[in-house]
Amino acid sequence: MSYDLVIRNGIVVDGTGARRYRADVAVADGKVADIGKVTEGARRTIDADGLVVAPGFVDPHTHYDAQICWDGAVTPSSWHGVTSVVMGNCGVGIAPCRPAAREIAMRDLVSVEGIPFDVLNKGITWDWETFPQFMDAAAARRPSLNLAFIAPLTPFRHYVMGEASMERAADAEETAKIAALIAEAVDVGALGFSSTTLNQHMGFEGKPLACRNASREELKAYANVLKARGKGAIEIALTRQVGVLEEDQCELLDFLLDESGRPVTFIALFDRDDIPEAVRNTLRLAAPMIAKGARPQTSPLPLTREVNMDNPFSFAAFPSWKRVFADTSKAAQKAVYADPAFRNQFREDLKNPTGFSNWGRVVVHAVRNPALKHLEDKSIAQIGQEQGKDGVDAFLDTVLADNLDCELTMASWNTREDRMRELLNNKAILMALGDGGAHVDMLCDSGYPTYLLGTWVREKEAITLEEGVRKLTSDPADLFGLKDRGRLAKGAPADIAIFDPARIGSNNHGERRYDLPGGAKRIVMPSRGVEYTLVNGAVTWEQGRLTEAKAGKVLRG
Incomplete structure (x- = not known):
């Protein structure tokens, strides 16, 4: 047979942590058709001699909810070998949303995620109201990357309770309605739900973000939605002080694990030299919950x-x-x-x-x-x-x-090499916190995949190449139930990153661009050494440039 594409003579690192090997990879109809010695022809051939051929990277913590309205290429993540992004984190988002509440939703994003209001006001298309409609609208835009969604609790509470959601807990009737909406979202493919307890997460008019007012009775009902379905995960911004887990937060984490029966991933586990033992103490306190499926998140980058x-x-x-x-x-x-x-x-x-x-x-x-x-x-x-x-x-x-x-x-954080080696070699810790789409005018950490592979794998040899790729691929994919992503295997979707292991990398401080709606400023992180990226078999990034391919899908859990 003739394939659409053959990647010849690459160093295959399959995403599972297994040892690398040399092979050809054939692609047909958007899937990996063969791995091994491919003798058949193809419409196109890529010479990958000396290059690593890996699954496309999965970024589990982004805030691209609004940006996908004006940037189907989902930059700069798409520059870094990322083929799938998960958004809706930290309990904040823009669906479901009634027309009268749009400004409130935007103001929440301004306050919590540092996205300028004028950018949101000019850029969000609002071609949805419900969460299923939001996912459908995302798919209709034909994005360059795969998009996956967590149901953020704040807009769900606001959709049912109105502005009272910013003032109080839901009553039993309201809780049942919110739970039904979360169930609907999960049934159409949301990967779970998200929330926050952070005091600094203030929303519209300086009021607490609505999800912060959720009672234990509410959280039990929402967690039980996942338990009843046996799928999904919970993401929560949990630590009042970065890197410091306190007793009441441990109790909440344990509660969510028990009531959902599902994984719970929490932020933020940055190493702090001003509280030198914070991370070690947090991991010690969290150990019983980690055994149940809790996953603390960190980043390989110093937060700059x-x-x-x-x-x-x-x-x-x-x-x-x-x-x-x-x-x-x-x-x-x-x-x-x-x-x-x-x-x-x-x-x-x-x-x-x-x-x-x-x-x-x-x-x-x-x-x-x-x-x-x-x-x-x-x-x-x-x-x-x-x-x-x-x-x-x-x-x-x-x-x-x-x-x-x-x-x-x-x-600010993650600056001590010895402690970072500890975090990177702890398999319980999820590599994440790129925060793509958020805090756009002051920082950009969404280049963390290439930073991890360039700095910690190649330069410092803190982890192996195989483990670095696993942390960026099958590990986050498995957490959120994206079982067909994050692995390079015959029959899997052809999400593939091809990179030069001798060059891959990025800095820990980005460059300025003025390309947001209205010409507003953002900080972006260019990549080095990513030669090609394929999304569902289509080449979306080729030797330093985005292509016109729009083969991304909405990934439904």
Whole structure:
């Protein structure tokens, strides 16, 4: 027979963790038709000598719910060998949604996921109301990647309760209606449901995100939906402090596992050098729940964000900075930054763990004042050492000298190599938290698959190539019941990533683009070494460029 495509002489890493081997891979009718020595011809041949041929990567934690309305290529994930994305995480989303509640749904995304309102207002198409209609609308757009959906609890509660969902728990009748809607979503292919308990997850008008008001009786009803069907998973933003699991959160995690009988994956397990034993303590506390199917999520990346002093919310957790946010005019901010009393209060705040403790990880990215150009690419710690100042004075003096126009980057977590090796070699931990589509104007972590393979597999040899690919493919696919994805096997859909193991990688800080609706800014992460990506047999990425192929599907659990 003649195949659509043959990938010849590649290094096959099949996604299961099995040892690599050399083989040809034949593709026909969107599926893997053969693996081995392929002698038949094909319409197209790719020479993969020296390249790894692996299953396409599955990103289990994204917020592309809105972006798929204007970006069917789902960038930048599609640049990194990703062939399937899971969205609807952290309890926030845009379906189901009545027309009168659209602004509330958008404001929730602004507050929780840092997506500018104007971008959402210009870009969301609103060609749905119910969750099944939302999934159908996504499929009708013919995306470049496969799209999978978790049912986010906030819009489901709001659809039934209206604005009361932001104020209180549901009564028995409301709970039954919400549970029925979640059941409907799961029956048409949603991969489970998501929620959050985080205090910082505030939504419309600064009120708690609606899912945070769900009672235990509610959560029991929603978890029982999954138990009755024997499928699906729960995703929850659980840790009030990043990386720190507390006793009441352990109890909730255990409750959800028992009531659903399904896996529960929770965030966020970042290593913190300001609380050095946080991750180890969390894993110790979570061990009984992990044995039941709990999966903590981490990222292989240091969390690196842009810090813009026009909106310095990276420092909002410090009590001393309340003065800054009381009046955000430039003149008022400058007066506060120059005040010795504010600086002393800030120094006191820095003595307490808040996720920021090291001025060596705050770097001057760009300045406008030509006299300060020599400071670019230097850390605040370096500047302080050169100027004979502590970090607070070096930082605020630099900010003032550039009239608050300077831009900085901050690397907050996952910076200790020895602890990262522990996380990467723990099979209970899910590699995720790319957060694609969220926080678009300050960071981009959705390049984590290529970063993992370039930094931790090749450069640091912390894990094997086979294990790195498994973490990006069959592991997340299995968690969410996508059994036909994440493996390179005969008869499976031809979702394939072909990459150069000597070149694959990405940075941990992205580049600026102005390509959102209305020309708004976002940070994106380019990839290196991804030569080809196939989605359902169609080449969607070829040697550094997206193609016109639109072979993605909505994956239904």
